Amino acid sequence: MTLALSGTADRCRGFEQHTRSVIRLKALGDARSSAGADFTVVRTSDDLKRVIQDSHEAIFAIDDGTGCFLSSEGLPRRAITVPAQFSYLAPGDVIGIHTPSRKFRTLYRHNSRHNSFLVTERCNNYCLMCSQPPKDIDDRWILDEIRQSLPLLDKETRTLTFTGGEPLSDSVEFIGLLADCRDQLPKTAVQVLTNGRAFAKSEIVDAWRKVNHPSLIAAIPVYAAVDHVHDYVVQAKGAFDETILGILKLKDRGQRVEVRVVLHAQTAPIILDTCRWIARNLSFVDHVALMGLENTGFAIANEAQLWIDPIDYRAALADAVDVLVAAEVNVSVYNLQRCVLAQSVWPYAVQSISDWKNAFISECEPCTEKSRCAGFFSSGRPRRSKAISPIL
Numbered sequence: 001m002t003l004a005l006s007g008t009a010d011r012c013r014g015f016e017q018h019t020r021s022v023i024r025l026k027a028l029g030d031a032r033s034s035a036g037a038d039f040t041v042v043r044t045s046d047d048l049k050r051v052i053q054d055s056h057e058a059i060f061a062i063d064d065g066t067g068c069f070l071s072s073e074g075l076p077r078r079a080i081t082v083p084a085q086f087s088y089l090a091p092g093d094v095i096g097i098h099t100p101s102r103k104f105r106t107l108y109r110h111n112s113r114h115n116s117f118l119v120t121e122r123c124n125n126y127c128l129m130c131s132q133p134p135k136d137i138d139d140r141w142i143l144d145e146i147r148q149s150l151p152l153l154d155k156e157t158r159t160l161t162f163t164g165g166e167p168l169s170d171s172v173e174f175i176g177l178l179a180d181c182r183d184q185l186p187k188t189a190v191q192v193l194t195n196g197r198a199f200a201k202s203e204i205v206d207a208w209r210k211v212n213h214p215s216l217i218a219a220i221p222v223y224a225a226v227d228h229v230h231d232y233v234v235q236a237k238g239a240f241d242e243t244i245l246g247i248l249k250l251k252d253r254g255q256r257v258e259v260r261v262v263l264h265a266q267t268a269p270i271i272l273d274t275c276r277w278i279a280r281n282l283s284f285v286d287h288v289a290l291m292g293l294e295n296t297g298f299a300i301a302n303e304a305q306l307w308i309d310p311i312d313y314r315a316a317l318a319d320a321v322d323v324l325v326a327a328e329v330n331v332s333v334y335n336l337q338r339c340v341l342a343q344s345v346w347p348y349a350v351q352s353i354s355d356w357k358n359a360f361i362s363e364c365e366p367c368t369e370k371s372r373c374a375g376f377f378s379s380g381r382p383r384r385s386k387a388i389s390p391i392l
């Protein structure tokens with residue numbers, strides 16, 4: 001099951017002053033003031049009695065399936081009540097809520113290693129397999145919401161990802177947000193999933209460098225060694241030239257770059273050529289990720305053009321990894337199951353699928369490699385290779 005990261009609250013009261021709010025959950029008995037953003041998690045009617053006794057002013061009540069919070073009787077002044085499917089929410093988690101519609105989104109899960117913030121739905125690419133199809137809307141409120149969230153995150157958070165759309169659509173504001181991350185979360189590694197085209201402009205790449213973040217990386221897709229294939233995949237003429245220029249300018253200024261290649265029917269058959277080209281021309285990047293396709297968003301609509309069984313590019317992928325390794329390029333393979341990979345690729349295969357949409361199937365039960373395998377995406381319309389079979 002994919003974890004529900006958004007929904008509609010049954011009740012949301014005490015927010016009359018604000019259209020949008022960001023709150024953090026805290027445990028029952030936590031003495032932190034609830035006057036600000038902290039809301040006490042309540043799961044049962046006994047919890048509710050206790051918060052009333054302890055005069056907690058703000059609660060986040062998660063239905064235990066009995067409908068115990070359906071009546072507003074006895075609820076504190078500020079209260080949000082949500083259905084039982086959000087029982088995974090826990091102290092330390094951060095929620096963004098639009099109070100007039102009662103719609104909310106889980107922005108950060110304290111116990112997850114896979115926290116990512118969507119920065120915008122706008123993008124100047126229109127990729128065939130985009131998992132978050134672009135929308136031309138004014139969603140700059142999201143940047144404000146992220147800015148409000150950062151002080152509420154655990155200072156020990158190891159990694160954060162910013163994604164889109166294209167996060168650099170509002171480059172000045174977004175780069176300002178990276179400076180906030182540097183100041184407020186100095187121990188947190190930050191990864192930005194960007195199409196890289198904005199970095200063709202020197203003023204943007206200079207502003208990025210000036211943030212001087214201790215652990216920042218731009219993860220940029222390159223789909224082919226030739227412009228017309230890349231431009232076709234991202235549905236934007238001239239994108240390849242801007243993206244490669246952006247990568248060169250970032251590296252020229254000492255910034256960290258990961259190159260990503262998503263593997264599908266347009267890119268997988270030429271993966272060896274692509275990696276030979278990367279090894280010759282971009283061997284100075286910090287990491288290359290060769291990634292199995294998530295069959296969601298536009299990838300479903302364009303399935304006929306995109307689906308290829310990973311077993312059909314197994315040999316080419318193994319050769320491509322060999323080429324990068326020989327060139328001393330740091331390479332990983334994401335999102336692909338070990339039983340469809342050549343054994344030579346296993347040391348580079350990473351459990352990369354975010355925990356909220358990662359699953360295994362019944363065939364995996366006896367597999368001796370399960371604890372090291374990436375498993376499957378549970379999101380969208382999952383497709384799997386005909387070669388899936390347990391390693392015994």
Ligand code: SF4
Pocket residue numbers: 337338339340360361363364367368369370373374375388389390391
């Ligand atoms: S059988 Fe399942 S756990 Fe084993 S390698 Fe294949 S996908 Fe992974």
